[in-house]
Amino acid sequence: MSSANASEERRKVGMLIPPPILLLALVAACAGAQLVWLGGFAFSPTRDFIGGLALLASVVLVASCGRLFMQAGTPFRPTAPATTIVREGPYRFSRNPMYLGMAGLLAGLGVLLGGVCFAAALVVFLAVVHFGVVLPEERYLEALHGETYRQYKRRVRRWL
Numbered sequence: 001m002s003s004a005n006a007s008e009e010r011r012k013v014g015m016l017i018p019p020p021i022l023l024l025a026l027v028a029a030c031a032g033a034q035l036v037w038l039g040g041f042a043f044s045p046t047r048d049f050i051g052g053l054a055l056l057a058s059v060v061l062v063a064s065c066g067r068l069f070m071q072a073g074t075p076f077r078p079t080a081p082a083t084t085i086v087r088e089g090p091y092r093f094s095r096n097p098m099y100l101g102m103a104g105l106l107a108g109l110g111v112l113l114g115g116v117c118f119a120a121a122l123v124v125f126l127a128v129v130h131f132g133v134v135l136p137e138e139r140y141l142e143a144l145h146g147e148t149y150r151q152y153k154r155r156v157r158r159w160l
Contacts, residue, residue: 004053014140016132018078019125023102026125027109032116042114051112058104064089078133085145085152095138095156099129132157 006075011028068091069076090097106125110118138158141149 014136025123034115054108061101
């Protein structure tokens with residue numbers, strides 16, 4: 001999908017910013033802030049273990065969501081139109097497990113690197129994704145898939 005088409009699709013959905021771009025921007029901002037203001041990162045074996053587990057679980061979650069999208073034949077990119085509603089795997093418990101996985105990446109990095117900035121970034125990420133991505137995306141999916149999506153919304157929680 002070209003940049004112009006992706007931008008048009010994002011406008012059609014009403015998406016403020018693609019979550020992967022937001023995630024990368026927040027990680028870069030937090031890492032930079034940590035280096036400039038605090039002089040680096042603080043590591044500890046306990047935090048390394050916990051942060052590493054959170055990162056691993058988050059990567060597995062995002063990857064499994066991507067695999068399910070591919071198996072269903074629907075695009076994985078957040079700016080591409082969803083051709084079907086995925087209801088298997090983590091989508092049985094949350095309508096947005098991919099975004100939860102991305103939030104877990106921020107949390108895991110914060111724990112691993114000992115950066116308090118990541119806690120603030122997590123709040124920003126969740127707020128922007130909720131109001132600027134999920135809510136518009138839900139309206140779009142309901143208009144696109146109608147009763148199929150409304151039934152899914154009734155059965156599965158938005159987040160957890």
